[in-house]
Amino acid sequence: MxxxxxxxxxxxxxxxxxxxxxxxxxxxxxxxxxxxxxxxxxxxxxxxxxxxxxxxxxxxxxxxxxxxxxxxxxxxxxxxxxxxxxxxxxxxxxxxxxxxxxxxxxxxxxxxxxxxxxxxxxxxxxxxxxxxxxxxxxxxxxxxxxxxxxxxxxxxxxxxxxxxxxxxxxxxxxxxxxxxxTHSIEMFSAGFARFIVGLAKKVILADAVAPLADLAFATDNPGMALAWAGAAAYMLQLYFDFSGYSDMAIGLGKMMGFNFLENFRFPYISKSITEFWRRWHISLSNWLRDYLYISLGGNRKGPARTYINLMLVMVLGGLWHGANWTFVLWGFWHGSLLAVERFTGWDRTAKNYWFALPLTLLFVLIGWIMFRAAYVGEAFEVYGGMIGLNGIFGDPTVWMSITRESVALTALAVFAVFAEPYTWNALSNERNAMLQPNVDGTAAVVPVALVLQTIAVLLIGTVTILKLAEQSFSPFLYFQF
Known part of the structure; x- marks a missing residue:
């Protein structure tokens, strides 16, 4: 289920x-x-x-x-x-x-x-x-x-x-x-809203960009355009699929009176791989740090041992995701980047440079290709397509299965990635304002913006349910792990 x-x-x-x-x-x-x-x-x-x-x-x-x-x-x-x-x-x-x-x-x-x-x-x-x-x-x-x-x-x-x-x-x-x-109407409603947002991420965004990603990885020797488009689509699909599930889990927890820790904090605005791992799958990152990295000695045994520990933790973290050499190589890739950033100090200075964000996204994208591939050779077929070894567009008939709706929703997903931090902070501030009583102890007046947000959540929920009814079954990507 x-x-x-x-x-x-x-x-x-x-x-x-x-x-x-x-x-x-x-x-x-x-x-x-x-x-x-x-x-x-x-x-x-x-x-x-x-x-x-x-x-x-x-x-x-x-x-x-x-x-x-x-x-x-x-x-x-x-x-x-x-x-x-x-x-x-x-x-x-x-x-x-x-x-x-x-x-x-x-x-x-x-x-x-x-x-x-x-x-x-x-x-x-x-x-x-x-x-x-x-x-x-x-x-x-x-x-x-x-x-x-x-x-x-x-x-x-x-x-x-x-x-x-x-x-x-x-x-x-x-x-x-x-x-x-505590069980309260306020907490239940906050959990319900969070659940609906997560459901929309999965059904409207993740599932909409999935066909483009599947097409790129299913095509032998994809052209440059398809390889880049498919890799970017998978990058979006994985984020909205997994963060959507986490949103739903956190929302369900609130509906039951539990407060779970956040699992994603807008990872695609990171300016270094170190920052990315502070924002992506936070519960796994913290688990690996507290129970593996620190147990191995962390950074307490000199620089060389620190780099080895980072590499080992990320390789084992990759292997945790699945029994496949693709996950081992993905972990090695991120471990190497973390070690380089620690050695050069890039993790501390990257925030000062405008190009740090696109560079980080490129490194993450390269890693996701190996993560998505069924076997190592498939990943290198996509890498080959990205550098133009198979031409610009490849077989034009391959593109015929991509619908206008999929293209439009992919563009919406790109927009949502970068708009989410600002909209989410605004929503949180409004909801916190509602929950705080006035100085004289009387109940706070519900802001008009919060009413509009509630209406928006209901509309999003309705659209999501309608979309869900018309599409085929699509399991969450992280179920395989």
Whole structure:
């Protein structure tokens, strides 16, 4: 089940919210867990067992780590927990990759090795395993308590707004909210508006630019125009698809009384790759920094070790996205750029130069091509097209499938990328003004602008639903990770 489906919008979500708000406060975690398990089982019931076992394992080990924290026994329990969680991720996400790579190394295929099966990748496994890992490490460090009831912890791991594609949550950020949180009309309406904006990003913008991206990567030896247009289209598609999902997740969280941390902060206005990673997939960037980069020594062991750590973290971050050499190379690309920026000081001085923004976008675009490609050779076909190896336009008949609507919405997506920071700040300021009472304690007058914003959200929602009804099913891109 995906957020942009009729079954979620008109069946699951209304029924869940009805049950959730009818449930007494002390039992709301039960409602969350039941609803989240139904949501996950909608995909496959059998993998629900893996989610539960991972949750139970992390909870039990967390108790042991807490009981023996600061001792060798506590560290041993932490190692067991980390190895166990990573073992689950490694088997289901990377075993096929290792078998394929070994077969290629010895000059055969999996059938030649006598292997005739493939493991299915459980949806959302990268996210809920990372959440379990962060919990164990935080308990070991003393940053999170291990005294929560199992039902609260299980509800945290399975929390359906972020279960499938993030943002990656940490229990220490939500443990107080599971004990006590506020439910109000203002918070619900803010969450609803955020959800609608995210849905529009996905349905109106991401899905509209997707055909151009798909065409470029499906065309053998694309011409220069198609290669650049397709790469730019994918750059837009990935942002609006993933940030749209994050907006919906954050909005759903608010509708349930939770405040999730932001996951995107207008990454395509960055003037360096370092800044880009402060704005893109923030929950993953912070996770890799706090639990991997710092554990490796960070920048505390000299410049050379710092560069190696940056490179290693980004390569592993690339591999986290998928078991494919394209993701490894994408991580290597970003790790190299981060190391160069740290070495030259560019990450501190780039904001002073007008060309820093287009240069950063170019570097990001080059990386996204490798990220999108099904295999390394496909990426280099697009790179070849971009530098003119296949002519300017290539086969003219290829362009016939691009509609005027797609072109118009692609232009709208480009505009939205750069207009979003300004419009979002204005919306936030107006909403905050509404929520602040007057000095004399009376309720603030609702600004006219906020009324217009509410009408705009409803209109956007209506257009989005109409658009959703006419198009075919389109899953979120990050579901594959």
């Amino acid at each position: 995906v957020f942009s489906s009729e079954s979620f919008l008109f069946l699951f979500l209304p029924l869940f919210l009805l049950v959730y708000y009818a449930t007494p406060t002390r039992l709301k975690s039960y409602a969350i867990l039941a609803g989240s398990y139904v949501f996950y089982a909608w995909w496959r019931v059998d993998f629900l067992g893996l989610l539960f076992l991972t949750t139970a394992f992390a909870y039990v080990i967390g108790q042991k780590v807490s009981q023996h924290r600061g001792t060798s026994r506590g560290r041993s329990y932490l190692i067991i927990g980390v190895v166990g969680c990573l073992g689950v991720l490694g088997i289901f996400k990377y075993l096929n990759f290792f078998i394929d790579s070994f077969a290629a190394l010895v000059g055969t295929d999996t059938a030649g090795l006598g292997i005739h099966w493939r493991l299915i990748l459980p949806i959302g496994i990268s996210f809920y395993v990372f959440q379990a890992l962060s919990y164990l490490i935080d308990v070991h460090r003393g940053d999170a308590a291990a005294d929560a009831p199992f039902i609260d912890f299980a509800a945290f791991i399975a929390l359906f707004p972020q279960l499938i594609a993030g943002p990656i949550l940490r229990y220490k950020d939500l443990e107080d909210q599971f004990r006590e949180r």
